Every structure is written in C-alpha cells, then in structure tokens.
Amino acid sequence: MKIALFPGCMVDMIYPETGIAAVNVLERLGCEISLPDKQVCCGQGLVNSGYADGTRSVAKNTIKAYDACKEDFIVSLTGSCMNAIVNDYPPLFEDDPVFSAKLRSVTSRFREFTQFIVDELGVTDVGASFPHTVTFHKSCHSTRLLGIKEQPLKLLDNVAGLQYIEMEHADRCCGFGGTFSFKEPEISGEMVREKCRTIIESGAEVVTGVDSPCLMNIKGALSRMRSTGELDRDIRVMHIARILDAKE
Amino acid sequence: MAILYNTDQNLRERASSCIENDFKHNAIETAQETFYVKRGQLVEEMPDWEIIRDRAAAIRNDVTKNLDFYVKQFAERAEANGCIMHYAPDGEDALWEILGIFADHGAAHAVKSKSMMSEEIGLNEVLEQAGVDIIETDCAENILQTAGDKPSHIVVPALHFDREAIAELYRKKRGYEGSSVPEEITHFLRSILREEFLAAEVGVRGCNFAVAETGSTTLVTNEGNGRMVDTYPKVQIILVGIDRIVPDLEALDTMMCLLPRSAVGAKMTAYFSVDSGPRKPGEVDGAEEVHIVIMDNGRHTLINTEFEAMLRCCRCGACLNICPVYRHITGHGYGSIYPGPMGIVLTAALEGYDNLGGMPFACSLCGACAEHCPVEIPLHDLIRQHRINMVEEHKNNPVEVPIFKGLELMWSNRAVYGTAMAAGRPIMKALADGEKGAMDESSAWIPIVKGWTSKRDFDVLAPELFRTWFKKHKKERNAGSEEGGQDR
Numbered sequence A: 001m002k003i004a005l006f007p008g009c010m011v012d013m014i015y016p017e018t019g020i021a022a023v024n025v026l027e028r029l030g031c032e033i034s035l036p037d038k039q040v041c042c043g044q045g046l047v048n049s050g051y052a053d054g055t056r057s058v059a060k061n062t063i064k065a066y067d068a069c070k071e072d073f074i075v076s077l078t079g080s081c082m083n084a085i086v087n088d089y090p091p092l093f094e095d096d097p098v099f100s101a102k103l104r105s106v107t108s109r110f111r112e113f114t115q116f117i118v119d120e121l122g123v124t125d126v127g128a129s130f131p132h133t134v135t136f137h138k139s140c141h142s143t144r145l146l147g148i149k150e151q152p153l154k155l156l157d158n159v160a161g162l163q164y165i166e167m168e169h170a171d172r173c174c175g176f177g178g179t180f181s182f183k184e185p186e187i188s189g190e191m192v193r194e195k196c197r198t199i200i201e202s203g204a205e206v207v208t209g210v211d212s213p214c215l216m217n218i219k220g221a222l223s224r225m226r227s228t229g230e231l232d233r234d235i236r237v238m239h240i241a242r243i244l245d246a247k248e
Numbered sequence B: 001m002a003i004l005y006n007t008d009q010n011l012r013e014r015a016s017s018c019i020e021n022d023f024k025h026n027a028i029e030t031a032q033e034t035f036y037v038k039r040g041q042l043v044e045e046m047p048d049w050e051i052i053r054d055r056a057a058a059i060r061n062d063v064t065k066n067l068d069f070y071v072k073q074f075a076e077r078a079e080a081n082g083c084i085m086h087y088a089p090d091g092e093d094a095l096w097e098i099l100g101i102f103a104d105h106g107a108a109h110a111v112k113s114k115s116m117m118s119e120e121i122g123l124n125e126v127l128e129q130a131g132v133d134i135i136e137t138d139c140a141e142n143i144l145q146t147a148g149d150k151p152s153h154i155v156v157p158a159l160h161f162d163r164e165a166i167a168e169l170y171r172k173k174r175g176y177e178g179s180s181v182p183e184e185i186t187h188f189l190r191s192i193l194r195e196e197f198l199a200a201e202v203g204v205r206g207c208n209f210a211v212a213e214t215g216s217t218t219l220v221t222n223e224g225n226g227r228m229v230d231t232y233p234k235v236q237i238i239l240v241g242i243d244r245i246v247p248d249l250e251a252l253d254t255m256m257c258l259l260p261r262s263a264v265g266a267k268m269t270a271y272f273s274v275d276s277g278p279r280k281p282g283e284v285d286g287a288e289e290v291h292i293v294i295m296d297n298g299r300h301t302l303i304n305t306e307f308e309a310m311l312r313c314c315r316c317g318a319c320l321n322i323c324p325v326y327r328h329i330t331g332h333g334y335g336s337i338y339p340g341p342m343g344i345v346l347t348a349a350l351e352g353y354d355n356l357g358g359m360p361f362a363c364s365l366c367g368a369c370a371e372h373c374p375v376e377i378p379l380h381d382l383i384r385q386h387r388i389n390m391v392e393e394h395k396n397n398p399v400e401v402p403i404f405k406g407l408e409l410m411w412s413n414r415a416v417y418g419t420a421m422a423a424g425r426p427i428m429k430a431l432a433d434g435e436k437g438a439m440d441e442s443s444a445w446i447p448i449v450k451g452w453t454s455k456r457d458f459d460v461l462a463p464e465l466f467r468t469w470f471k472k473h474k475k476e477r478n479a480g481s482e483e484g485g486q487d488r
C-alpha cells in the first residue's frame, strides 16, 4: 500500500529514531512510503495560543504539501498534530472554499499510526518482541479527541514478552499542551510531575504513547526527577513505533 | 462587576500561590478523586447516558433559540401562580429591585440559600451596606461568609476548608466551643441558624431550573436549609438567571437525571424542591409573598456568538471535577467566582478580556471537561476561541507577538525551517548537559525555555533531521530494489 507519512515536527527535529522505527514497521507491513519535504509543522502551537492568522499560513503549507500527494492514506506519528489538522483547521478555513476542499481531501485520508495498522491494514501483531513491563500514556488528543483507544493497546498486547501495566488515570493530561507548557510552566510542571508519579507507581520499566510531544514532556520530567533523586531507577520513554520495531 | 474578585494578581501569581498552598491543593485533589470515582460508577450503570446527554443539550439549545418565548411563558405562569415578577437586564437593576423589596417591607434581617447569581452581582455586600443583616444558611456558604472568603468551586464552594479550619473559624468568629467533629460543628451551626430562620423577614434563594410551562422554580440542596429559607420568612426572593429555564417538567426530569450525577456522583440530592408560588389559603407553610427576579446580566449577549453553547450550562461543576488545571490551581487561581473550564468561558464572555489577568491560558486544551460536560459544551474549543479573540483584539501579551511571528515564518517555510534547525543545533548542544543530551536547570537563564527547564529537562535537536535520513533511506531502497530487479 502506498502511504504518505506525517511525522510531526518533533519527530523530525528531535526524535528521528521514532520516525525511523515507524518507517521500518510500515515497510515490513508492505507499505511504500513517501514524505513531502515541503511540509514543516502543523502549527498547533499557534492556534492554541490564539494566532489564527499565523496558523492559516502554516496550515496552508501543510495542506498544499499533502494535497499534492495522492496516496490513499496519510499516516501520522503524532496524535495531537493530527487532531489540530483534522479538528482545528476546518473552522479556520470556513470562508475559503478552495482550501476547505483541499483540506477535506487531506483530513479524510489522515490516520494515526496505530489506527492505520489496526484498522486499515488489519494487523494487530507486527511481530515485535520486547520483554519488558510497559505502561501507556493515553494522550488527550489521540485518545479523547480522536477516539483512538483500542488500537495501540491491541498492538502492545501482541508484542512478544511485553507485559502491560495500566497506570492510574492513564488518560489524564500530562500538562504539555504545546505552548501552554512554556507560557504557564508552573501549572504545567505540577501536571507533568503528577503524571510521572503515576508512571513511577505503576512500576513499569518503560512508558510509551502515540504522541511525541507528551513523551518529550514526560521524558524531561522523569529525567529531572532522576537527577534530583526523586526517582531511583531508569524508566525508558519510547514512542510506540519503537516498541513495535523492537526485536529484543 | 462582581464576577471577578482578584484582578490584582495575574494568572501566574494566582496559580503559584494556590499551588504552594498545600492544604488547598490537596483538598481539591482528594475531592476530585472522590467525585471522579462516584460519577464514573453511576455513569457506567446508565447505558443510555450519551442519549440523555444529547437530549439535554437539545433541550437547552431549544431554550436558547427561543429564549424570549420561554422567559415570557415562565413569567406569565409564575405570575398566574401568584408570584410578583421583576425583570433585571443587568446586575444593577437586580440589586435595585431587591433593595426595593427590602425597603417596602422595612426588612433588616434575611436568610439566604444557594445562589451563584447573588455572588455574581455582589448582593450580600450591597444589602449589608443598606443595613440588612443577611445570613448564608448553607453550611459551605456560611463558612465562606464567616471567613470572608470566596468560593473555590461552584457546587461545593468551601471545598478548600477542612474540619479543623472550620472549627477554628467558628471558635474565633462565632463563639463555638466544640471539637472538629463534623456532626458537632453542624449541630452548632444548626442551633445558631434556627434563630436566624425564625427572625428573618425575607428569604433569598437561587434557582437551579425554572420550569416555563408551570412557572415553577426548583432548588437542589443536600442540607435542607434551602427549604427553611423557602418556608419560614414571609417574603421570598428567588433569583433566576435567564439561562436557567427548561420548557416543561419532562425536560426538568432529563436535567435532574444529569445534574446530581455530574455534580457529585449521586443519583439524587437529599432535598429537591419545586416551588410554584406563594402559600395558598389553607396551606400551613410557605411564604406569603414571592418575588422572582429574572436576571440577564449579559447572558443574552452570548446568543448568536461562538459562545452561545455556554448558555446550556447547568452549573453542575463536572468540568471542574475533571480538569487537571483546576486540580492544581484550585478555584482561587482563576480569580473569578466562576472557576475552572466553565468559569473561563463564562467569565471571559461576560467580562471581556481586559481584566482577566491571563485566565484563558489556564488550560492545556486536554478536552476532559468537554467529555464530561452533561450538556456537551465544547469547553476547550470555546477556551481556544477566547484566545483567538484576544489576539484579534490585541489583548494578548505584546512580548510574545514577534516570537509567534517568527514561529509562523519558520513553520510555514521549509527553507527557513532548515536554516533555523542548522543554526539551533550547535547552540542547543552547547547549552545541554553532555551526558543527558538535554538542557537541564543550568539553562534556566534563557528567557523562553526557563519555565520549562525549571521543572524538566529539554531534549536537544537531533544531529540530523528525520527527513534528511528519510531521503537517504529512500535512495538506498530504490537503488536496492533496482539491484534486486537485476538479480532476478
């Protein structure tokens, strides 16, 4: 199957290993992948801070890039960016019939990575093995706003050796919220510390998710808690693509 | 206006002091936990929960769309029941009407139960200035009144007090001599309130839902003091927000199915009264004179705007009970008598953006509030809409404008992005802790990242963009598949 990939800028800039793992998994499942080079970022940080005009220019760049790809599906490695495109863009182009039409053609093809594998490829066992205890952060935008609940868990369930442990309040916000974590760092800091406490209490060795920004936030807080002695063991933070690509 | 009570501090200052107040912070966390579990269990038991939510949202939309009709119908029916109607376009009108009623009766002593609207217009202060002694009779409100404090929740306003603090407060202010056992405190309160009920000439209370078809008002309480306020004083004043109307008793039933479950995770409250007018000949209790003050106070200005859905709100507080931001900054972090998600949307819609001190930014846009709202208000979308309006009206922080302009340029242009990444990579690397590969607290002097790195490490840019790797990978793969072709 031919697909276009939407990595999200965080994967592109900071976590290329996530993108590489996703490419490995998707290619193993028989996908031929393209990546429009022109696209940069979904602009979620702008729209969430109220910059509608600025978002429109960023969004147009995204829409043009993916409208030019004719693949059946656009596979996203980041739930929250996909949510911005699918749910937050449309109101911004209400008065623009040309871009609205292009946008519809783009959003109708968007699928989140695990959603694509389970719902479109019909695969729940990707043949990975990862003999560790794993807990899963149910990111707000993918879980709640896009309704992707079962798919990642089904995939984890079929990873050889993986033992899944649910953390308390797995669907509670980690406090990233894009620019929220920069503009209101005190509140965001409290939220992520609480998220980390539930991760630590779960006892899992690894925390995973489908959303790179949340994972960056969690990783940063766990790392700080480790260096200040509040956390006495290493907890790995990995995007689900890396677990599905694992052969440990 | 009285909706905002802390405009001296901005969001960051308010939030910080609430986060640091361990007691308040913990009390709210524990309460949220309790509501969360109880509500969850009850909702689980109701397979048609979502259907009822849809129905409730439709009922409330119908009222908004035909507000004039329903206000008129309610007023006519209530009048036919013998109530005296007062219409107050804004808070000041309401205060004048209420002061007029007190003056007409020469009343100087009143008891009061549950009314957010009275908080919204600062009724207690105005009456006290006019020489009226007005006592809050619900336990939580009485605590707040005694302490001179503001509500921290719309359903359980004194959530931030514990029994020790309450006992101490009554010892200091009201001569209480007992222990901090809740029953004992309640007993004390009951004994002082009895006197008040008997002495009061006027009872003032709120209204959860006003039923247009029957002209009835309703009151939901857990302590029963509302009923005493209702029945003892000869004169009754009922404050009704125009957004409190439901068309008929069936609609009331639907709303009541959702309200207590959403609010406190209970099927029903201990007391639920439906009042339809003054005491009739032969009846043994109830007020002789009932005044209903219907207040708008800016609500109609939401109609036909992006915030219209907010008029569906039934003030259940479910959105506060789930909000992860409210959890940490508590009700007082918002600086409005309407806190939490519904508070942000409503306060900003009614007050405008000048004095909010950043309130609409007290939200990570996680969407939990909208998911829990029994009338399906898309609260997070409305909060974001406020931010969009603030930028449009230039009510955003001017310092951030060039930063966002820069981001816009970088995020919409691949070439600028590529250059920025190439330039940023060595800088970030130099600022990072070599071993961790992340910026830690040592970078706390850098303006934009300092908030971030004060609490967590910040991963630096990777040596190579993913898309750069991908291009090479594609090339290799294509070359590989061609070679593979030759092999065959």
Ligand code: SF4
Pocket (backbone or CB within 6 Å): A173, B319, B322, B323, B324, B325, B326, B340, B341, B362, B363, B364, B365, B366, B367, B368, B369, B370, B379, B380, B383
């Ligand atoms: S979207 Fe905002 S207001 Fe709503 S629950 Fe999440 S943080 Fe709270």
Ligand code: SF4
Pocket (backbone or CB within 6 Å): B262, B312, B313, B314, B315, B316, B317, B318, B319, B320, B342, B372, B373, B374, B375, B376, B377, B379
């Ligand atoms: S916005 Fe919804 S959840 Fe919040 S108080 Fe109003 S009705 Fe309840």
